[in-house]
Amino acid sequence: MGDATLRNREQMYRMVISQLLYDGYETLAVNLGKTVNTSLDCPPSNKLMRITQLGLQLDSEHQETRSVIDTVAPGIGIDLEFDTDVQTIAPEAALYETCYVTAHKGPCRAAAWNRDGNLVATGSDDASIKVLDVERMLAKSATPAAILASETAQQNMENHPVIRTLYDHIEEVTCLDFHPSIQILASGSKDYSVKLFDFSKPSVKRAFKSIQEAETVRCLSFHPSGDFLLVGTQHPTLRLYDVNTCQCYVASNPDEQHTAPVTAVQFCPNANIYASCSKDGTIKIWDGVSNKCVNTFKNAHDGNEVCSVTFARNSKYLLSSGKDSLVKLWEISTSRSLITYTGAGSGKQNHRTQAVFNHSEDYVLFPDEKTTSLCCWDSRNAERQKLLSLGHNNVVRCIVHSPTSPGFITCSDDFRARFWYRRSNTD
Template sequence: MTSIADSSPMLRNGETGDWIGTFEGHKGAVWSVCLDTNALRAASGSADFTAKVWNALTGDILHSFEHKHIVRACAFSEDTRLLLTGGIEKVLRIYDLNRPEAPPREVDKSPGSVRMVSWMHSDQTLLSSCTDMGGVRLWDVRSGKIVQTLETKSPVTSAEVSQDGRYMTTADGSTVKFWDADHFGLVKSYNMPCTVESASLEPKYGNKFIAGGEDMWVRVFDFHTGDETACNKGHHGPVHCVRFSPGGESYASGSEDGTIRIWQTGPLTDHEETKSHAANGSVGKVKVSVEEVSQKIGGFHIAEEGKTKEKE
């Protein structure tokens, strides 16, 4: 699902890029979108001062929640019952989707305008970052209080909890950091070649991560060493968001140039193949074509990693 500046978020097939539908109803730029765990509902936060929940299959608006200023971020809880929102108001709100008419629960005031929000620890902890100050704030859902702040020098533009719940990946300034998601200690910190806006850890093996930012390139790095292993060139504007697919077989990048590109992950390493074969009880090699494939589908650009420049 993609958010765009013209007020109409779109849903596309993650494998082919085919357009599925457009959600019509916002009257301002859409800053944030998300799908629930079952991909049955979508949510969006907009400059029209609303957060909306949609039927992801029909495109119908299920709920519209009024705010007093721009909604910059939204996220479904893991159990899909709750919607978390944040924005310029500096307030985090939790809406009960089983009782949408009820007033939302508000947690303590954020110290700055909210940039991103997320859930973790089986919906017991909230994450938030601010547009105008560094740090990731961790909130206890029960008390509504900040329990810890992970310090960063620059505002955190991206935060992701790994699929296994082990790490948090953050991007701030020209740095990508990995934090222990249980004890919140800093595990790794790598300096990037440019100011980065987003980073994502490979979900299946956790041995690589991607980052994108101001230089318009999507880079692949080794998680353990921080060495760059590939550089994807093709965007014509800053890259604002990168994310791996749930299975790690591909990753997507969204850019200011108006396109989303899907990149196919390269062949598995020998170590990964061994793990994969052991898990599946299979033999033989995993074949991934590196023949360059590039096609446009209504502003959606798909490319395989054959288009990447491998680091020598």
């Protein structure tokens, strides 16, 4: 039997195993893997079903109408229906290096990237917000110390990575999000307010618009159009605000709401739905038009508080993390957890943090609370990569990855935010 035939047979067995996992038949999948002596690192996928459907469409006895999803080519990012065997080319987290460190006067608790990946904002317990230019941070780290020391005060100001420092909150800044198309930054705070800053003007320090809430603001997310802002607070009820009028909307059925404080919210990229999670241990999926809850993942992390939710670019999957120190990838259409990423700590976390994709969605990143190191997994098969020591002297409370390049920001209770980057010319 030739090598090509053996490879084809191995691939066929892997697709059968992944289909069994996809359909929930874990025991059968394990037994088949042992019988045919095939590796079980096959993430759940319905790839075999799609191949079968395509074959039936070519069969004269099974002429079926092709749906739109059957003719759409896979896009960038994770898609287990098409790319379970993709070779990742993006750098793993262990190859990133610290390029810049900025310090607040209190614990650093929040961060956000803009959609182009050229700006990042950090928020602190000291009530301040910093907006940093990514190119300036990279240039600063690449400039020899002797040249930096010889810069004049004017040159230092012109080249300084912190391009704006915003002050309009009176308590801790808990969350940040950039408007998708214009230079507006939204922030939420423990002072019960949401602020909108126009950071296009260098002299402006204060917000041009403020929304007063009845509880501590914990999370927020702009609609992809920028016209609406989703806000989660200490109160279980989600709020949706019209950015222009500040009109507030809530779901019509109170029974659909969470039963404990909201910990994270996010619109999916195509704006059809949005997701929320809570201290009540649930993840909820909401219709982006009707504002109604269309699905609830109960006990998403075995009853533990769910800390973060992040959509994949294609809006098919949702990445969640919980205080059980686990990260899970959910398939939204079937409401099932397809992959669990394990090994980030051995016990329950004390503080919330996020699980995030890297810019290509080849990897999942999640800070280990006890060791202040970064765990990294292959997003498609949950294979653990090398740990990255984050260099913080206290717990990492926030991590956000650039949407466009190999860079991320970590925020810590040691008052610092670190910018990590993988240069293309680094060995």
